[in-house]
Amino acid sequence: MRVRLESVCRSVGWLVVLSLAGVVVAPATAFDPATDSDPLHFEIVAGLSDPEVAPRGLSVRSTPEQRELAATFLVDVLRAGGLEPQRHRYRHRNANPLVDLLLPPFRGTNVYAVLEATEAGAETVIVGAHYDSEPGSPGAGDNAAGVALVVSLARELQETYRPYRYVFVLFDQEEDDEIGSRAFVRYLRTLDWTINSAHILDVVAWDEDGDRALEVQISRDYALQAVYTEVAAQLGIEVTFTGGRGASDNRSFADAGYSTAGLWGDEITPHMHRDSDTWDTVDFGLMETAEELLFGVLVSLPGRIGGSAEELPGFGAEP
Numbered sequence: 001m002r003v004r005l006e007s008v009c010r011s012v013g014w015l016v017v018l019s020l021a022g023v024v025v026a027p028a029t030a031f032d033p034a035t036d037s038d039p040l041h042f043e044i045v046a047g048l049s050d051p052e053v054a055p056r057g058l059s060v061r062s063t064p065e066q067r068e069l070a071a072t073f074l075v076d077v078l079r080a081g082g083l084e085p086q087r088h089r090y091r092h093r094n095a096n097p098l099v100d101l102l103l104p105p106f107r108g109t110n111v112y113a114v115l116e117a118t119e120a121g122a123e124t125v126i127v128g129a130h131y132d133s134e135p136g137s138p139g140a141g142d143n144a145a146g147v148a149l150v151v152s153l154a155r156e157l158q159e160t161y162r163p164y165r166y167v168f169v170l171f172d173q174e175e176d177d178e179i180g181s182r183a184f185v186r187y188l189r190t191l192d193w194t195i196n197s198a199h200i201l202d203v204v205a206w207d208e209d210g211d212r213a214l215e216v217q218i219s220r221d222y223a224l225q226a227v228y229t230e231v232a233a234q235l236g237i238e239v240t241f242t243g244g245r246g247a248s249d250n251r252s253f254a255d256a257g258y259s260t261a262g263l264w265g266d267e268i269t270p271h272m273h274r275d276s277d278t279w280d281t282v283d284f285g286l287m288e289t290a291e292e293l294l295f296g297v298l299v300s301l302p303g304r305i306g307g308s309a310e311e312l313p314g315f316g317a318e319p
């Protein structure tokens with residue numbers, strides 16, 4: 001989307017360092033991250049999924065140890081961008097209390113950063129994506145790509161007038177029935193914040209027909225859909241809408257009654273949950289389209305949502 005010379009320069013420098021260290025591998029495709037993608041997107045997608053490219057050797061993010069390493073990586077990435085990351089550690093009991101006697105409760109860590117609104121008294125907008133992956137899958141498309149977009153949007157919104165308090169959150173354990181985002185919703189409810197809306201990214205990674213189309217899962221709020229429709233039309237981005245509670249962490253927010261949008265590519269990658277979900281299968285152009293749309297939505301929300309939520313007949317029904 002936007003050409004960021006300083007980012008490109010930074011990326012080229014980063015590649016030089018990696019080249020000197022002998023760790024840059026020739027990509028399987030002709031894709032060149034220095035020129036063909038947003039360098040920050042590539043840094044995070046590859047950094048989370050490919051130990052050949054990532055100096056810290058991250059890949060699958062499934063076991064507690066792997067997820068903890070990923071959380072630390074993300075804290076560092078957010079901090080490097082001038083944000084103040086925090087760890088939200090949670091415990092979640094097993095469904096049957098008796099099982100708790102045999103198995104330890106689930107534990108995990110959501111990583112989040114808050115950008116306060118430019119003026120006091122503003123409502124809160126949530127922007128999130130999960131960082132864990134299925135066992136055996138490096139999860140580049142599902143969902144390192146979404147993580148990269150959340151971090152990138154946080155950096156962008158840092159530089160602008162902010163009509164809302166924005167909470168950028170990277171969820172643990174989406175692949176375990178969205179335990180991480182459910183715990184985060186419980187945490188949000190302990191705070192004195194009015195939630196305007198939640199925007200959740202998952203599997204924005206595959207665009208075989210090259211149409212740059214996106215799917216938005218909207219629950220509850222027709223006004224929110226109207227904002228997406230308007231911004232997509234202005235930007236010339238094709239968007240299809242589906243109702244229902246959503247199929248990812250957006251479900252946690254929809255179940256809690258928040259106006260929620262789940263943003264996906266309109267094609268599901270055939271590599272999802274497989275060992276082939278590597279960064280060289282990710283469509284970085286689609287990621288830029290998604291970021292452009294979501295940035296537009298996040299700065300177009302004022303006066304449109306917040307108290308104007310309405311449920312239309314048939315809206316929000318299960319698909």
Ligand SMILES: [Zn+2]
Nearest residue numbers: 142143202203
């Ligand atoms: Zn996912």
